[in-house]
Amino acid sequence: MGVFPAILSIMLVFLTRGGRKFIDGLPILNLTYLHVGRIPVEIILYLLFINGTVPELMTFEGRNFDILAGISAPLVAYFGISKRKWPRDLYWPGMLFVFVY
Numbered sequence: 001m002g003v004f005p006a007i008l009s010i011m012l013v014f015l016t017r018g019g020r021k022f023i024d025g026l027p028i029l030n031l032t033y034l035h036v037g038r039i040p041v042e043i044i045l046y047l048l049f050i051n052g053t054v055p056e057l058m059t060f061e062g063r064n065f066d067i068l069a070g071i072s073a074p075l076v077a078y079f080g081i082s083k084r085k086w087p088r089d090l091y092w093p094g095m096l097f098v099f100v101y
Contacts, residue, residue, distance in 0.1 A: 033077050034073075035070055036074060037070070039067060041066070045064070046061065
């Protein structure tokens with residue numbers, strides 16, 4: 001069974017009319033602020049690394065720069081979305097993708 005239920009759920013959301021309507025209705029501002037949750041996760045991972053529980057690679061000392069997404073999220077949400085001070089075509093999601101890989 002494995003990941004099949006998750007893949008099926010994602011397909012239903014993206015391929016059905018109701019699912020697309022749901023996704024289109026999600027507020028972009030809230031979704032951007034949601035990335036702030038990465039900050040405590042990265043701090044906990046770093047503390048676990050110091051304790052010897054997780055490898056360095058999983059922390060920002062290694063190659064995991066997710067904390068940059070968490071730190072930049074409030075700035076992008078406030079200036080880019082709320083105040084519209086940054087260009088609409090700011091490629092922040094693309095930059096986040098690069099941080100993950």
